[in-house]
Amino acid sequence: MAATLDIGLIGAGAIARGMYVGAARALASSAVRLVAIADAVPEKAEALAAEAGATAYADHRALLAHPGLAAVVVATTIGTHAELALAALRAGKHVLVQKPMATSLAEADQLIAEAERRHLVLQCEPPHVMHPYADQVRQDIAAGRIGQPCLVVSRSAHAGPPDRPWFYFQEHGGSVIFDMGVHALTWVLGVAGPAARVTAVYTRSVEERLINNAPLRPDIVDNALLTLQMRNGALASIITNYCTVAQLSPALEVYGSQGTILVNAPQAGYMRFSSGGVLERPGAGDAAMHWEIPTRTTGHQALPGSISGGREFSSPRLTSLGHFVDCIRTGTPPIPSGTLARHSLEIMVKAAEAAATGQTQELETTF
Numbered sequence: 001m002a003a004t005l006d007i008g009l010i011g012a013g014a015i016a017r018g019m020y021v022g023a024a025r026a027l028a029s030s031a032v033r034l035v036a037i038a039d040a041v042p043e044k045a046e047a048l049a050a051e052a053g054a055t056a057y058a059d060h061r062a063l064l065a066h067p068g069l070a071a072v073v074v075a076t077t078i079g080t081h082a083e084l085a086l087a088a089l090r091a092g093k094h095v096l097v098q099k100p101m102a103t104s105l106a107e108a109d110q111l112i113a114e115a116e117r118r119h120l121v122l123q124c125e126p127p128h129v130m131h132p133y134a135d136q137v138r139q140d141i142a143a144g145r146i147g148q149p150c151l152v153v154s155r156s157a158h159a160g161p162p163d164r165p166w167f168y169f170q171e172h173g174g175s176v177i178f179d180m181g182v183h184a185l186t187w188v189l190g191v192a193g194p195a196a197r198v199t200a201v202y203t204r205s206v207e208e209r210l211i212n213n214a215p216l217r218p219d220i221v222d223n224a225l226l227t228l229q230m231r232n233g234a235l236a237s238i239i240t241n242y243c244t245v246a247q248l249s250p251a252l253e254v255y256g257s258q259g260t261i262l263v264n265a266p267q268a269g270y271m272r273f274s275s276g277g278v279l280e281r282p283g284a285g286d287a288a289m290h291w292e293i294p295t296r297t298t299g300h301q302a303l304p305g306s307i308s309g310g311r312e313f314s315s316p317r318l319t320s321l322g323h324f325v326d327c328i329r330t331g332t333p334p335i336p337s338g339t340l341a342r343h344s345l346e347i348m349v350k351a352a353e354a355a356a357t358g359q360t361q362e363l364e365t366t367f
């Protein structure tokens, strides 16, 4: 049996409850313990800690001083990720941070440097790059099954969180691109590799929303289209918004000169069409492995069999926390790495510049 690994959770909100508490419970048999939970709202920390059998803290500094704590998950509002992840690394803890890892490239560089200097694992959400479907697309492309990759289309959209106002304000890091677009972007990067340039169009389509049944006027963009030229020569299109009540499109479409791949299509996990129109469905038994669907009432929710619960906890490649624990124990670099997340962040930051100026932006980072 491996030595016990004690983990803390900073942030006791929806994703902490919906994903990490369950993931930690599922890893209990491999000696992972969720021992501490902090939230700036003490009652939230206390309620979740009581459910999880952990100690509650009202402040992340107190959590970082928890005896024997080895690693931390940062699952707070977007604007706080960099500061909290840096504090955890400086306290000598391995870090798994929600997306995006930071809101500026300077902060991302600082996190990567701090983790390297201290030989700590820095893993960044979202994990699509290590999803078996991403593996399958990369294998199909490498084996020439769809010819030359020409166009990748990915979308991540829902109607917008119905109950937490911070998502709609820039001062908290609110951004449909940081919150949702990053999923589509990570799929694209995961199957097509790094991008060379980006252009984008942004708008706010819904000026007033009902959040917690009260009118709210967001200051964020809620509807964005990004176009990327990938370093492999393909084009990519990323569609993201808080304006999608329902949709029937696959999460990822890959068009090659001799075939098409559709990933997370409704009712079909993975579809590959050859140029003769022949359909193959590798892993068809996994058709229920959608990660998110939009719903009117919750904004988005995980389907049964998604990353938030079920059989896939048996594989570390199928949960962020499982992979994180694996990397800490084996000293292997995480697949959703800091450098990948920094490239994704550069694209999102430069997409905003492109949208504001109308000028395509060259990208400098890679992974």
Ligand SMILES: NC(=O)c1ccc[n+]([C@@H]2O[C@H](COP(=O)([O-])OP(=O)(O)OC[C@H]3O[C@@H](n4cnc5c(N)ncnc54)[C@H](O)[C@@H]3O)[C@@H](O)[C@H]2O)c1
Residues within 6 Å of the ligand: 010, 011, 012, 013, 014, 015, 016, 018, 038, 039, 040, 041, 044, 060, 075, 076, 077, 078, 080, 084, 098, 099, 100, 164, 178, 179, 300
């Ligand atoms: N909810 C989802 O389904 C979902 C899915 C994927 C990713 N995410 C991401 O997870 C992150 C959190 O989202 P959420 O939906 O859980 O939000 P949430 O509002 O439900 O929870 C965020 C929590 O962070 C706490 N917090 C804020 N600043 C803090 C600080 N300095 N110290 C300690 N706690 C602090 C808040 O009090 C709140 O309880 C975001 O980056 C979001 O994009 C959410």
